[in-house]
Amino acid sequence: MIEQNRKGEVWVFAEQEDESLNEVSLELCGKARELADRLSVRAAAVLAGWNVRELSYRLIAHGADKVYYVHDTHLEHYRTLPYARVMCRLIAKHKPQIVLYGATPLGRDLAPRIASEMRAGLTADCTDLQIGDYTEPKTNAVHKNLMLQIRPAFGGNIIATIINYDRWPQMATVREGVMRLRDGDPKRSGEIIEEKVEFNDFDLVVRLIERHREKRKINLKAARTIVAGGAGVGNKEDFQLIHDLAGAVGGAVGASRAAVDGGFVGAEHQVGQTGTTVRPALYIACGISGAVQHRAGMEESAKIIAINWDREAPIFSVAHFGIVGDLRKVIPMMIKAIKERA
Amino acid sequence: MSYHCIVCVKQVPDTSRITGDVMKPDGTLNRAVLPAVFNHDDLNALEAALSVRDSHGGTVTVVTMGPMGAAEVLRESLYRGVDRAVIVNDRRAAGSDTLATGYILSQAIRKIGRYDFVFCGRQAIDGDTAQVGPQLAEKLGLVQITYFEKILELSDRTVRLRRNVGNGWEVLETRLPLLLTVLDTANEPRPAAARRVMQYKRARTVGEAACEISAAMPDATEQKRDAEQAVRIEKLKMNDLLIEQWDLDDIEADLQWCGISGSPTKVHRVQSIVLTKEGYTELPPTEEGIRGLIHELIVDHTLG
Numbered sequence: 001m002i003e004q005n006r007k008g009e010v011w012v013f014a015e016q017e018d019e020s021l022n023e024v025s026l027e028l029c030g031k032a033r034e035l036a037d038r039l040s041v042r043a044a045a046v047l048a049g050w051n052v053r054e055l056s057y058r059l060i061a062h063g064a065d066k067v068y069y070v071h072d073t074h075l076e077h078y079r080t081l082p083y084a085r086v087m088c089r090l091i092a093k094h095k096p097q098i099v100l101y102g103a104t105p106l107g108r109d110l111a112p113r114i115a116s117e118m119r120a121g122l123t124a125d126c127t128d129l130q131i132g133d134y135t136e137p138k139t140n141a142v143h144k145n146l147m148l149q150i151r152p153a154f155g156g157n158i159i160a161t162i163i164n165y166d167r168w169p170q171m172a173t174v175r176e177g178v179m180r181l182r183d184g185d186p187k188r189s190g191e192i193i194e195e196k197v198e199f200n201d202f203d204l205v206v207r208l209i210e211r212h213r214e215k216r217k218i219n220l221k222a223a224r225t226i227v228a229g230g231a232g233v234g235n236k237e238d239f240q241l242i243h244d245l246a247g248a249v250g251g252a253v254g255a256s257r258a259a260v261d262g263g264f265v266g267a268e269h270q271v272g273q274t275g276t277t278v279r280p281a282l283y284i285a286c287g288i289s290g291a292v293q294h295r296a297g298m299e300e301s302a303k304i305i306a307i308n309w310d311r312e313a314p315i316f317s318v319a320h321f322g323i324v325g326d327l328r329k330v331i332p333m334m335i336k337a338i339k340e341r342a
Numbered sequence: 343m344s345y346h347c348i349v350c351v352k353q354v355p356d357t358s359r360i361t362g363d364v365m366k367p368d369g370t371l372n373r374a375v376l377p378a379v380f381n382h383d384d385l386n387a388l389e390a391a392l393s394v395r396d397s398h399g400g401t402v403t404v405v406t407m408g409p410m411g412a413a414e415v416l417r418e419s420l421y422r423g424v425d426r427a428v429i430v431n432d433r434r435a436a437g438s439d440t441l442a443t444g445y446i447l448s449q450a451i452r453k454i455g456r457y458d459f460v461f462c463g464r465q466a467i468d469g470d471t472a473q474v475g476p477q478l479a480e481k482l483g484l485v486q487i488t489y490f491e492k493i494l495e496l497s498d499r500t501v502r503l504r505r506n507v508g509n510g511w512e513v514l515e516t517r518l519p520l521l522l523t524v525l526d527t528a529n530e531p532r533p534a535a536a537r538r539v540m541q542y543k544r545a546r547t548v549g550e551a552a553c554e555i556s557a558a559m560p561d562a563t564e565q566k567r568d569a570e571q572a573v574r575i576e577k578l579k580m581n582d583l584l585i586e587q588w589d590l591d592d593i594e595a596d597l598q599w600c601g602i603s604g605s606p607t608k609v610h611r612v613q614s615i616v617l618t619k620e621g622y623t624e625l626p627p628t629e630e631g632i633r634g635l636i637h638e639l640i641v642d643h644t645l646g
Contacts, residue, residue: 001606080476080486105507109488112473116444116480121606124471134610148610154357154468159613167606206485206516209502213510225645249645267508274470282644303644305635306622316622321635325627333629337636338645 001119001167006145008097008169009066010036013087013110014047014059015102017078018213021055023221024102024176026062031129031179032100033063038131039145042066044096048086050076056192061184066191068094074199077211078106081203084113089197091118096169098147100129103173111173121164122171123149125273127178127296134163146170152273152292159292177221177277177297218252218268225251225282228271228298231258232287232308232327239264241331242286248335254278254298256288272297286327290315307331343498344399345458345518347391348451350478351384351404351419353412354468380415383463385531387524390490391461392423392532398496400458401425405450407435407443410549416585420542421534428454429547432589434601440469442604444477449593451482460521464489475523482521487514490522492529546578547587 010032015022029045036043044066045059056067068090074082087110091099099114101107103125115122128150134143143165149172153160164170220226227249229242239259246253254276255269271278273293283301288294290306290313298304299318306319307327316322323330355376391402404419406412407430416427430450438446451460460482465472472488479486487505494513495502502515506525546554551574555567562570578584590600598604625631639645 080488084480105489108472109476109486112440112471112476113480113486115473116441116477119441119606121439121441122473123607124469124473149607153612154355160609161611161613162607163610164606164608206487206514208512209515210513211510212512282639303639319622322622322624323627323631323635324624330627330632333627333632334636337629337633340633341636341640341646 002091002095002169004166004168005095005097006039007041008095009042009044010039010098011091011096011100011169012043012045012059012064013099013101013107014045014055014067015104015106016047016049016052016055017106019049019052019055021058022102022104022106022176023181024104024107024174026058026184027176027179027181028100028102028174029059029062029064030182031174032098035098035129035131035147036065039097041097044068044094046070046087046090048072048075048083053192056190057186058184060190061186061188062182063188064190066193068193068195070195070197072197072199074204077208078110079206079208080109080113081206082199083110084117085199085203086195086197087114088117090195091169099169099171101171101173103175107173111171115171118169120167120169120171121162122173123151123162123164124173126151126172126174127273129172129174134165136165147172152296175273175275175277220252220254220269220271220276220278223252223278223280225249225284226254226271226278226280226298226301227251227284227286228254228256228269228288229259229264229286230256230288230294231262232289233259233264234287235262236264238328241328245284245286245331245335248338249282249284251280251282251284254283256291256294259288285315285319286331288315289313290318344401345394345496346400346456347394347402347459347461348454348457349384349388349391349402349404349419349424349461350447350474351388351406351415351463352381352466353378353406353408353415354381354466355379357467378411378414380418381463381466381468383465383524383526384415385463386526386528387461387463387522388419388422388424389529389531390522390524391459393529394459394493394496403428403454403457405430405447405454407431407438407446407450410547410553413547413550413585413587417542417545418534420545421538422532423535423538426454426586427545428586428588430588430590430593431547431549432600434590434597437602437605438600439605439607440471440473441477441606442600444474444481445599445604446590446593446595447474447478448481449590449595450588451478453588453593458518460484460519462521462523464523464525472523475521479521485516485520486523487516487520488523490524490528542583544578544581545583545585547585548575549587550585551575551578 462475
């Protein structure tokens with residue numbers, strides 16, 4: 001752990017693969033900018049890789065005042081240990097007060113390793129980050145301007161606010177899409193600081209033999225309309241109805257966790273706290289009861305239509321239009337109505 | 343060459359079967375209404391370890407940390423074929439966050455001794471953090487491979503394996519020992535073997551045995567109960583049915599890194615979810631109602 005450092009910067013781990021930044025890192029730069037302004041400190045990104053200096057400018061455009069850039073052939077492709085070494089060294093050296101990571105497979109592999117080595121706290125999958133004060137109930141000691149790490153917990157029945165007032169840095173992971181991606185400002189200026197980190201034999205003990213990446217097949221975040229199905233769809237065969245309606249409205253197919261766990265559709269379709277957060281013009285929720293984790297991922301959609309047989313389903317609390325009925329009957333009627341208008 | 347495998351497992355509340363009764367009127371959780379289950383991904387971790395032993399020989403030891411009732415997942419593991427089962431049970435471990443949990447498990451694994459592989463499930467359904475595996479690996483000074491899918495080659499001290507990161511996969515090669523977090527798509531966990539259920543359903547920890555004796559002899563003196571307990575434990579031992587139970591002293595844990603004091607993250611506030619019913623327009627599930635809705639969406643350019 002590092003000592004509390006009230007002048008410490010707000011950091012973002014900048015995730016890049018194949019010389020391209022993960023969008024979540026840009027979203028987090030915007031959030032870091034906001035937190036840093038509240039704290040009157042600087043926002044910075046850590047960019048590790050090989051020949052990726054150019055990416056610094058995008059990080060700066062999205063809110064970073066500084067980019068710590070570590071350029072090394074050992075960092076060309078992500079491996080846990082060398083990347084953890086970079087982060088731990090730089091955290092120990094510069095003592096940031098906050099470090100944010102995307103809750104991607106890479107971020108979820110890296111961040112806990114760093115937290116353990118630094119003996120610092122880490123909160124996974126936050127849906128909101130704020131700055132606020134905390135009073136210890138026993139001692140009445142007041143800790144000012146902490147990062148409040150907010151996340152649903154326990155099957156979504158509670159929202160927990162987590163803090164970390166003694167073992168800094170305060171660290172959190174955030175899913176892609178949870179923080180809004182602001183437009184970058186190419187005129188923003190920032191500093192690029194080159195850092196050198198030495199690796200030992202253990203850091204390099206894992207060899208990458210072969211690596212394969214697929215282009216993202218569906219892009220829920222970019223979809224203007226999303227038709228999503230949940231447990232209420234019942235089975236994989238009936239999930240075809242969701243595909244059919246999505247086809248009719250020219251939208252993408254989304255799903256609740258229950259539908260993904262039930263094997264109705266692949267995990268890349270999952271909307272919600274542990275999936276993708278979306279803000280389409282229209283979201284049609286079919287047979288989704290609407291646990292808070294799911295609602296957290298879609299409630300900012302401009303228009304929400306909920307179809308559910310259960311009038312008490314929480315999804316109706318965020319809906320603009322509700323249809324209480326059997327989706328097996330309602331969806332074909334919708335498709336028919338759309339085709340009549342076309 | 344044979345391999346020693348350790349599997350970390352967790353008993354979790356079945357969050358997929360939450361009902362309205364889970365929140366008490368005062369807004370706190372009513373854990374009693376939630377069934378406790380074997381964390382699903384941990385069954386995949388267990389299967390991965392058992393299959394290493396099946397093909398190369400060696401041992402599988404399963405370890406859990408939790409309240410006394412969590413010994414149930416150890417019995418479930420014994421039914422599936424593990425050689426040894428250990429529970430770390432200590433009130434002082436309560437309130438541990440993922441960092442403190444990783445530390446306590448690392449101390450338990452050090453006490454277990456020799457190992458080549460440590461397997462964990464990818465994540466637990468009650469927190470979904472996926473943090474304990476990497477933190478445990480760091481505490482043990484081990485390489486971690488998360489999102490593990492399968493072993494491609496294992497010879498002597500070198501392993502080549504594949505991990506799946508959602509939008510792709512990687513083949514990695516490294517040396518033993520190492521820690522793996524196992525995906526639920528990695529394998530099909532074997533069911534409990536009937537013969538082993540018959541054999542191990544009476545396996546107990548010291549704590550469980552003491553509880554059962556207290557319940558059976560409510561009016562007996564403490565002395566009498568202790569004597570009865572000693573007999574019971576001797577019998578369990580003889581029949582190889584005593585599940586090892588360790589506390590934080592047994593694993594030489596430094597208390598400053600355990601429980602609440604060992605946990606950097608603290609819960610500041612917990613709010614139960616109150617749904618604000620804002621008005622929505624309800625449409626009848628009829629052709630006419632739906633036609634009207636589609637019309638409205640097209641007119642305001644939401645559709646088309």
